Amino acid sequence: MINLRLYLVTDDTLARGRPLPDLVARAVAGGVTCVQLRAKRASSRAMLAQARELLARLRPLAVPLIVNDRLDIALAADADGVHVGQDDLPCREVRRLTRPGFCVGVSVSTVDEARAAEAEGADYLGVSPVFDTPTKADTPAATGLEGLRRIRAATRLPLVAIGGINPDNAAAVRAAGADGLAVVSAILAADDPAAAARRLAR
Amino acid sequence: MINLRLYLVTDDTLARGRPLPDLVARAVAGGVTCVQLRAKRASSRAMLAQARELLARLRPLAVPLIVNDRLDIALAADADGVHVGQDDLPCREVRRLTRPGFCVGVSVSTVDEARAAEAEGADYLGVSPVFDTPTKADTPAATGLEGLRRIRAATRLPLVAIGGINPDNAAAVRAAGADGLAVVSAILAADDPAAAARRLAR
Secondary structure, three states, X not given: OOOXXXXXXXXXXXXXXXXXXXXXXXXXXXXXXXXXXXXXXXXXXXXXXXXXXHHHHHHHHOOOEEEEOOHHHXXXXXXXXXXXXXXXXXXXXXXXHOOOOOEEEEEEOOHHHHHXXXXXXXXXXXXXXXXXXXXXXXXOOXXXXXXXXXXXHHOOOOEEEEOXXXXXXXXXXXXXXXXXXXXXXXXXXXXXXXXXXHHHHO | OOOOOEEEEOOOOOOOOOOHHXXXXXXXXXXXXXXXXXXXXXXXXXXXXXXXHHHHHHHHHOOOEEEEOOHHHHHHHOOXXXXXXXXXXXXXXXXXXXXXXXXXXXXXXXHHHHHHHHHOOOXXXXXXOOOOOOOOOOOOOOOHHHHHHHHHXXXXXXXXXXXXXXXOOXXXXXXXXXXXXXXXXXXXXXXXXXXXXXXXHO
């Protein structure tokens, strides 16, 4: 099973012109253990190229790359897994189309969604959003720490918390049951992504 | 090999509120031999549902369903193939990830693109756009009948012409080397899709 402890999700818009593979490499140097490529506005071919660029940097470091939504891109790039939301391919379809060991994460915001994803064979759950965040539009209501605790009690799967996670609330989120912390802007928008990752990893 | 003679490409916006599976079924009754599901704005899950709905109507009629761009949706729905453009997954990646017999079409607008797609194992080429059309933005320059003839001379693959095809120019497009005619609005935006397909099929 992959190490979900500090999970970086990429974003097309936050890098401020800095090359994404460099930012990701610096974040890994600071303690990121897992990277998810999210590129909602890229063409399929551009996203495949991004996935391959990231894999070339991450494979030598034994840091896994998970692809958001696009199972075809994940398979073509030979990434380590895919992360699907409630509007993406159902987990059971991803399982049916992939090899044993391929990692499948599912975004959930309720206990019912968590139980369904576990029943369909998810490897981990992304509890999303724990707090409100400007990074994603059209997200469900924030679960809060209380909602995270309820999901923790309902499933044995590892939980990655995402949405408004920062160094100030990281300890409370872990205490509420998160095995890992996922961040986007807290690392990618930072002037020093390595230092930002280090603060979160502590 | 599938029958490409009259090839309908769907569009999210042209149906004017009429259910897409009904429009497609009427088009097939009028002579459409192959359907491509294109749904650039739909979520993955919604597109999978659309693919399954169309397959439920098309399989009993032995009319194949090709999925635009999204190989993962095509695989999950067990569609007959995928159609990729120059910004989508490369044909060779699609081939590597799919079973023998899975149909792969590639959009080309130049002789070089046609030769490359043939070398990568495409089953057919979509020559696109032959004429200028309002349906797709950001398309390359129209090939015209002359460009279609040049591509015809450069490849042995079946060619489907798309872009501005209508009953008035259909005979000239076929005379220039197109094995099939692909249309979007000429059928989907018609008040009577079956009659529109019949006019094109003649």
